[in-house]
Amino acid sequence: MRNTDKNPFGAYIREKRESFRKTDRSFSLRQVAQRIGVEPSYLSKVERGENAPLSEEKILLLALELDEDQDVLLALCGKIGKDVQEVIRKRPLLFAQLIRDLKNLPDHAVLRIIREVRDGKW
Template sequence: MLMKSGRERFGTFIRSEREAKEIGLREMAKKIGVSPTYLSKVERDEFPPPAEDKVRKIASVLGLDADELLALAGRVASDLTDIIRQRPREMADFLRAAKGLTAEDMARLQRQAQKAKEK
């Protein structure tokens, strides 16, 4: 899991991760395709987290899980929103039912779904 402290802010978190990996601000900005000024403001939480494609690039550069970083940014991956839009009622029911499951329970469900898919 990404979040080390309860509600760490997106910008604070990515600045900390970038500095821990000794990646300069300008280098990071270039790798993700934004200006250093913009990235600096995001890291200081003066700007909201960037769009999904930039968050994914940040995750890649920092070696983080893109879905977890998107969640920290307050976003959901576009492929997941597409799935929800296809079956909104069923997915809402499923997610609410899954809320209390442990990570182990979720892994078991995933394995069972994969087996059913292969049949």
């Protein structure tokens, strides 16, 4: 596999950051890097997809910065939030199986379950 492989995370956040930057000069790479707590050179590598992994903590900060969904950004990095992982690990028989059962359901069916759960029907 090539060095700059097709991981879309870097390109995605770069685009998002630069779009913010058009109206807010505080969204330079350097300043965003400082706000999420990494060196500019490192964020640069991240944005160019140079196999520079971000920790979950930084990804969550970046999601706040760029007004993105945390779970989506984590997923783009191949990760899953620790809180979600913990839910599964505490009741693996239940949750691992449920997820496998839901794997092939279409979105609208999963959404229906979510709605029913939220309505407190359970």
